[in-house]
Amino acid sequence: MKLLKSLLIAATGLAALSAQAEKLVVAATAVPHAEILEFIKPKLAQQGVELDVKVFTDYIQPNVQLAEKRVDANYFQTKPYLNEFNKNRGTSLITGVAVHVEPFGAYSRKVKQASELKEGAVVAIPNEASNAGRALVLLDKNGVIKLKDPSNILSSVKDIASNPKKLKFKELEAATLPRVLDQVDLALINTNYALEAKLVPTRDALFIEDAQSPYANYLVTRTDNQAAPAVKKLAAALTSPEVKKFIAEKYKGAVIPAF
Template sequence: MKLVKTLLIAAAGLAAVTAQAEKLTVAATAVPHAEILEHIKPLLARQGVELDVKVFTDYVQPNLQLAEKRVDANYFQTKPYLVEFNKNRGTTLVTGVPVHVEPFGAYSRKVKKAAELKDGAVVAIPNETSNAGRALVLLDKNGVIKLKDPANILSTVKDIVANPKKLQFKELEAATLPRVLDQVDLALINTNYALEAKLVPTRDALFIEDARSPYANYLVTRADNQNAAAVKKLALALQSADVKAFIEKKYNGAVVPAF
């Protein structure tokens, strides 16, 4: 009887701890963001935080839903993207900690190197400012085009001052770029979408950013909850030695820690 009573008390205590767990809903794209978040779920659960990962396939809804307080945070974007989003959408989202860098790459199923691109070749790039600029800077760095200011991460096709092969640029939604690889000569693709399409950036990209890329992917919150206890626990977990080891082992250079 005493043992039964002890077990009942222990169960009640466990139920109380569970009931007190704070739920934290985080919006993320599937790879690698949601995978990294899933990895830290058990750690956060032990700290009293129930992590709910909401997966998105685009770069707009995660920010809109955060601004509308439908989620508590998101994890999918770079700081230049967020700055441009806030400016264009009138939102006031804030960056938390940087977690990883996804080196941006150029892919093709028609040529093996940039020098093989024919005159008038079609090059697909993302259609929003920060990633379009990132694509153009990478093309400039690899001698495909010349920009007015190679350091301007918000460059547009209007800033191209030399285009010796008269390349034609198609600006498309970032998520669709892997799907048009057969229709274009070259596509500049964000690594998360490349990984989802089963491309291996370190093997399949004709050229790619190196680990010194300034485009870290951040945890993003609102000003009203950036200092909440659960958000701070999430930030610490994302910058833990365990996450660093997980990223290095799982992604083999396609994703690199930013801390």
């Protein structure tokens, strides 16, 4: 009888805790963002926050759904990308904590180093401004091209001052770049998509951004919920020592903590 009573009390307590838990819906791309969020889910549950991770394969919908209040936050993007999105879409999403850096890399299945690229080789880069600029700046830094202003993170192919090998640039949706590796000579790929394609950036990239990359990935919210207790708990969990250790051990340099 005492055992039954104890079980009933425990069940009631769990039900009450569940009823009190605040649900937080966060949009993310699969790797590494959703994986990191899944890692902190139990910790947040202990703090009364039920984390629901919605995985997306593109960079547009996570912001659209956040602006439309269909999700509470998102975690997948850099500040330059968000600034460009807000400018073009008339939104006012805001960055919270910086969580990690994904060094952007250049990949090829046809050459082993950039100097082997032939005249007229095809180079694929992302088709939106912030990531296209990031790709071109990396190409400039590694001597493949010369930009008019190497510090301009929003450089486009029109801003190439010198292209000695007459490279041809194909601008494609970022998520598709790993899939066209066999069709182009070089592709500049965001690390999250490289990891999803089972590429190992520290091993497979011909060249890659270093640890000083300014492109941290942020937790992003709206002005109306940035100070919500559940969002603050999420931010704290994402920048905890446990997450720093998880990132270091799981991604082995392909993803670098930004805190």
